[in-house]
Amino acid sequence: MSKNGLIIFTRIPEAGKTKTRLQSKLSKEECANLHKCFLKDIYDIFVNLNDIDIIICHTEEGDLNILKNIFYKENLYIKQCGNNLNEKMYNAIKEVLSLKYDKCVLIGTDIPEINKDDIINAFNLLNNNDFVFGASYDGGYYLVGMKEANDIIFKSGSGNLKDIINIVEANNLKYGLTNKKHDIDEYEDLIDLSKRININDNKLKNTKIFLKEIEVI
Numbered sequence: 230m231s232k233n234g235l236i237i238f239t240r241i242p243e244a245g246k247t248k249t250r251l252q253s254k255l256s257k258e259e260c261a262n263l264h265k266c267f268l269k270d271i272y273d274i275f276v277n278l279n280d281i282d283i284i285i286c287h288t289e290e291g292d293l294n295i296l297k298n299i300f301y302k303e304n305l306y307i308k309q310c311g312n313n314l315n316e317k318m319y320n321a322i323k324e325v326l327s328l329k330y331d332k333c334v335l336i337g338t339d340i341p342e343i344n345k346d347d348i349i350n351a352f353n354l355l356n357n358n359d360f361v362f363g364a365s366y367d368g369g370y371y372l373v374g375m376k377e378a379n380d381i382i383f384k385s386g387s388g389n390l391k392d393i394i395n396i397v398e399a400n401n402l403k404y405g406l407t408n409k410k411h412d413i414d415e416y417e418d419l420i421d422l423s424k425r426i427n428i429n430d431n432k433l434k435n436t437k438i439f440l441k442e443i444e445v446i
Contacts, residue, residue, distance in 0.1 A: 231282045233352050234330035235275060236321050237300075238309070239268060239338045241291030254416040259443060266435040267341045267413070268299045273434075274345050276302055281348070282330070286321040315383035323378040334361065334374035340410045341422070341436050343371070347407045354405030360397055363407040364390050371410055419445060 240247045248260035255263065275283060284305045287296055293306065307324055311317040318335055325333045332355045334348065340363075347363060351374050354361040360382065363372030370390045373382070381400060382393045397404050413422055423446040426437055440446045 231280045232331040233281045234284055234325040234328065234333045235278075235281050235348060236284045236286050236325055236333065236335040237268075237271065237275075237338065238286045238318065238321060238335050239296070240264070240288045241293065241295055242268065243291045243295065246288075246291065250414050251416055251419065255443065263419075263436075263439055264338070265295075265299060266439045267338050268296075269435040270341055270433045271336075271338060271343060272300055274343070275348060276300075278345055278348065281352070284321075284325055286317075286335075313386070314388070315386055318373065319378070319380045319383045322373075322375060323380075326375075326378050332374065332376050334372060336363070336372045337412075339413050340365065340371040341413060341433055342410055342425070347372070347410075351405075351407050354407070357403070358405040359402040360404040361407065362390060362393070362404060364409045365412040366409060367412050367414070369412065371412060372407060 242261045242264035244257040244261045247264045251260050284307060285296055285300055286307050286309055289308050307321065309317040309321065311320050322333050322335055332352055334351045336343065351361045351372055355374055355376055359375060361374040362370045365371045368390060369388045382396055385392060385396060387393060394404060411418065413419055423440050426433060426446065428437060428446065
């Protein structure tokens, strides 16, 4: 068991239950397949990182075997629990830290361009900080980490990173920031992603294949 726990926080990618804001342009099945591609690419980046255990935190609804087919190695699976997103994220972090991990980092799955250096940096930043965040360009965050379960950043209900940082600073706590990333929620985000992708490298291979199939690239 490693001292670092990385939570991949995700829905089970079933048609009609994920990436719903893309359904104006993509079918429900295509939305689910896009989510699967994001998950596969993210997992391929992190699966062989040293000293980091991967924990899959998933929604209750859906066929868990879908995730087990994507995350092909032995992983710990935990269910999301809580009345809203903030509660679910806090409860996931609290549960993982209760398993005797020294540090916990949670990431969403709408950031396909995340890389291993972002995660390594996040865990390193926790050496000297109470929290670590990864900012997204839409004003929110795609990554949050801590060493001790602390719900102070979740109580406000805000998903705005500036609001959360204000709370951290008001309580004389320290935080670090990883690289800013693009969140893929709307179809325009997907188009922008296709323009940033280098078709000649090995990154995002599953996502690139899918985007070619739906003629986005």
